Amino acid sequence: MELVEAIKTRRSIRRFRDTPVHREVLEEILELARWAPSNYNMQGWYFVVVQGEKKDQVVQAMARHAPSWLGNVKNLFPEKMVGLMQHFFATMGGAPVMIFVYTDKTREQLSYMPLEMDPGYPSACAALQNLLLAAHARELGACWVQACCIIEEEISQILGVEGKMMVAGVPLGYPDQSPPVPPRKGDKVRWIGF
């Protein structure tokens, strides 16, 4: 898929077919994720790819906690949308696979950098965007779900991950929807000296 087309046609997918995704395809996507730029080329990202029983346990944990998070957003969105969010959080759209993106906690190694944010975090975000585009180029759908971090401790325990910081969960599979294109907002660029 041509790059410009891939960037413009990628959508967040929240409903998946139950068709399995072959491991070789996942390996290709993860290979492309790791070509992202990274802070000092430290490549402080880490991916956990999960399917089967452990994935189901993660989704069950999301389902258990969803009603309490959504209590906080009920006043912000229309009721129908809250219902859709609730369903998605409780099912992860039926995705056959989930990829959890973590970052190494690099702050200690880069302690001379006076940054609030751990330097590994934006690098992992760059890898995550690569991953979403690579998945789309293989006709897979995916969604960046930061909400998974709300129960980071519980999910990391299920996955057996220690000493890393979760960036997002990514449900992934063949899409069972073609969502409308959310319009892009203007007035985001300030030109200086042109």
Ligand SMILES: Cc1cc2nc3c(=O)[nH]c(=O)nc-3n(C[C@H](O)[C@H](O)[C@H](O)COP(=O)(O)O)c2cc1C
């Ligand atoms: C940092 C970040 C966090 C996000 N977290 C969630 C989330 O928790 N749940 C969700 O359904 N979508 C989440 N999304 C997806 C956005 O809702 C989506 O990208 C946005 O609505 C634009 O739609 P598009 O991706 O189809 O262009 C997240 C996206 C980003 C970049």
